Amino acid sequence: MTTTLGNALYDQKLASVYDRMYPIGHDTEQAVAFVAALTPPGGSVLELGVGTGRIAVPLAGHGFTVHGIDGSEPMLAELRARDPQGTVTTRLGDFTREGTGRTFDTVTLVLNTFFVAVTKEQQVGCLRLAREQLAPGGRFVLEAFDPAPYHHMEKPDHSMRHLDERSIMLDTLTVDRSQQLMLSTHTIIDGGAPETREHLLRYAFPFEIDLLAELSGLRLVERTEDWAGTPYTSSSLRHVSVYEADPDSPWGGCR
Ligand SMILES: C[S@@+](CC[C@H](N)C(=O)[O-])C[C@H]1O[C@@H](n2cnc3c(N)ncnc32)[C@H](O)[C@@H]1O
Incomplete structure (x- = not known):
């Protein structure tokens, strides 16, 4: 298997069926409610790998300022079709390599999208960029499957x-x-x-992600099994993990 970045971008064909691969349902509604509860009223949200706006567009409907990065123009075109008013602003780019130069109250990386960074160095780079884009008191939310x-x-x-x-x-x-x-x-x-x-x-285990996060100046605040807040246990097959910037991190400042 080769390890190149950008291998998980969605092209025109996948973009055209994406919303049927992951139809908006209960889980999406719970994800939106979870992120909304975490973000101050009227606050700002950055979604890394925003895709077709499955979560970003409803979040903007809650009155948040929502910005999304995605490396796929066809996915962003689907988002614009879903959001003709342009309530979500977007940028074409690689979230594992480049930041926005702005900070946000909440940064999200959902639906296993963290694993598109296919080496541990790229994963640390991605987490450092997430931390750099957190406003003071901000939270970073990562949803991923448990690889076991x-x-x-x-x-x-x-x-x-x-x-x-x-x-x-x-x-x-x-x-x-x-x-x-x-x-x-x-x-x-x-x-x-x-x-x-x-x-x-490149999949990573939850405690491995915590360690990579610590190396990136982040610390775990809470972990649940899902967006509904089900407790995370030894039988959980996925996790929703919330991190904050760790001001005391010995690693946090260096890139
Ligand atoms: C599984 S989809 C998730 C989309 C959206 N977050 C959702 O929850 O429906 C992953 C998205 O990440 C994008 N992507 C993959 N690698 C990327 C990268 N390195 N930089 C920016 N976007 C990337 C893909 O184009 C795709 O839109």
């Missing part, structure tokens, strides 16, 4: 998603445990020739 079940996979996994009555997506998942890399392929079958896209992710 995948880390022990012995052979590739296959699954299928229903996109609509005329199209499906076949997903395969292959894990390189030695590198903590996960290669997923998405094959879209929608009446034309099947098209396959690949995404490479």
